[in-house]
Amino acid sequence: MAWKTLDDMDLKGKRVLVRVDINVPMENGVVTDMTRIERIADTVYDIQDAGGKVILMAHYGRPKGKVVESMSLIHIAPAVADELGVPVTFADSDYRDAVKEMQGDEVLLLENLRFNPGEEANDPAFAKRLASLCDIYVNDAFSAAHRAHASTAAIAKLRPSCAGRLMAEELGALEAALGSPKRPVVAVVGGAKVSTKLDLLGNLVGKVDHLIIGGGMANTFLAAQGINVGKSLCEHDLADTAREILEKAKIVGCEIILPRDIVVARDFKADADNETVAPEACPADAMILDAGPATVAYIEEVLTNAKTLVWNGPLGAFEIAPFDAATNAAAQAAAKLTKAGKLISVAGGGDTVAALNQADAAKDFTYISTAGGAFLEWMEGKELPGVAALNG
Numbered sequence: 001m002a003w004k005t006l007d008d009m010d011l012k013g014k015r016v017l018v019r020v021d022i023n024v025p026m027e028n029g030v031v032t033d034m035t036r037i038e039r040i041a042d043t044v045y046d047i048q049d050a051g052g053k054v055i056l057m058a059h060y061g062r063p064k065g066k067v068v069e070s071m072s073l074i075h076i077a078p079a080v081a082d083e084l085g086v087p088v089t090f091a092d093s094d095y096r097d098a099v100k101e102m103q104g105d106e107v108l109l110l111e112n113l114r115f116n117p118g119e120e121a122n123d124p125a126f127a128k129r130l131a132s133l134c135d136i137y138v139n140d141a142f143s144a145a146h147r148a149h150a151s152t153a154a155i156a157k158l159r160p161s162c163a164g165r166l167m168a169e170e171l172g173a174l175e176a177a178l179g180s181p182k183r184p185v186v187a188v189v190g191g192a193k194v195s196t197k198l199d200l201l202g203n204l205v206g207k208v209d210h211l212i213i214g215g216g217m218a219n220t221f222l223a224a225q226g227i228n229v230g231k232s233l234c235e236h237d238l239a240d241t242a243r244e245i246l247e248k249a250k251i252v253g254c255e256i257i258l259p260r261d262i263v264v265a266r267d268f269k270a271d272a273d274n275e276t277v278a279p280e281a282c283p284a285d286a287m288i289l290d291a292g293p294a295t296v297a298y299i300e301e302v303l304t305n306a307k308t309l310v311w312n313g314p315l316g317a318f319e320i321a322p323f324d325a326a327t328n329a330a331a332q333a334a335a336k337l338t339k340a341g342k343l344i345s346v347a348g349g350g351d352t353v354a355a356l357n358q359a360d361a362a363k364d365f366t367y368i369s370t371a372g373g374a375f376l377e378w379m380e381g382k383e384l385p386g387v388a389a390l391n392g
């Protein structure tokens with residue numbers, strides 16, 4: 001890989017400016033989920049252990065280039081200090097002086113980058129101002145890497161730069177899953193709509209051996225094959241696109257797996273009366289809300305023979321039981337195979353992570369990406385500006 005890690009840098013006595021993602025959820029001034037802060041700990045400790053001074057920079061919310069007091073990172077600073085167990089000082093404007101005054105193992109946190117319009121504009125002048133604070137630039141915010149901003153893109157050219165621990169871990173996991181994966185590779189793509197994941201499907205068809213399509217997306221594919229999907233969530237106007245994807249898959253030898261049986265109901269609510277039928281037998285007044293047991297059995301067979309799995313999107317309306325059954329079963333099968341050392345499994349996406357947690361499967365996956373948009377763009381095969389910038 002072209003990018004460097006902390007191990008390639010001489011950090012002793014250096015001022016190290018680290019782009020992190022600490023865009024944590026807050027309620028009434030209290031951080032309700034520390035995960036993102038926990039995940040930058042290794043980078044901070046490793047830089048300090050190597051004798052470097054840590055300056056953190058991050059965004060919070062969407063202030064759109066203006067100072068919005070409620071989005072100041074000053075509110076997050078105490079949580080960072082608590083979680084990392086190091087003193088954290090906050091600098092709202094006089095960055096240079098604040099850097100000069102840094103003592104001992106103190107970490108300096110800069111104000112919300114997005115208060116400055118130069119950040120999202122990838123403005124060279126703003127990047128230069130940030131670069132002037134440091135000797136070395138580290139990007140540890142994979143989740144912000146799909147944006148070409150001053151702190152993720154422009155700055156990387158101005159100082160020796162490398163990936164932080166979290167970024168390196170994420171890139172390593174993704175590379176193992178789609179870059180040079182062990183085959184056969186299976187992708188699960190589910191969720192609500194094909195229209196939001198067209199690029200993703202297009203890219204995966206050319207890369208994976210088996211593509212399992214589930215959730216509302218599967219309905220669009222079933223309908224495109226002439227099946228009446230009743231009142232199901234379905235994008236009928238994408239029938240041609242769905243057929244093109246099926247055609248491309250045939251040409252490149254990718255097996256597309258659609259539901260072989262479906263769970264249908266008349267109401268979109270928990271414990272709604274439901275039945276399991278063949279796809280061709282969807283009643284005109286019903287909705288397809290999950291894949292059935294025959295589909296799950298086949299998915300388990302495919303996973304058992306696979307070496308690598310990438311997953312985005314639930315197989316059904318997992319928020320309402322019992323329509324979480326297929327998602328749970330497939331997730332648990334993947335978790336078990338991973339635990340047994342037979343499968344490399346990588347998953348990402350807001351609802352996907354929630355679904356895998358709900359199935360109690362996430363903890364056994366090889367890697368769960370919390371990067372949202374960046375993970376999806378990576379699955380789509382797009383170059384991420386924040387990663388490209390590190391490639392020098």
Ligand code: ADP
Nearest residue numbers: 191192215216233288289316317349350351352
């Ligand atoms: P992610 O956030 O992981 O990228 P998506 O947002 O694409 O996933 O999809 C998740 C949503 O898709 C969930 O809210 C789920 O209820 C919905 N969904 C899945 N299958 C169906 C279905 N058959 N009918 C309606 N909604 C569905």
Ligand code: MG
Nearest residue numbers: 349350351352
């Ligand atoms: Mg979602």
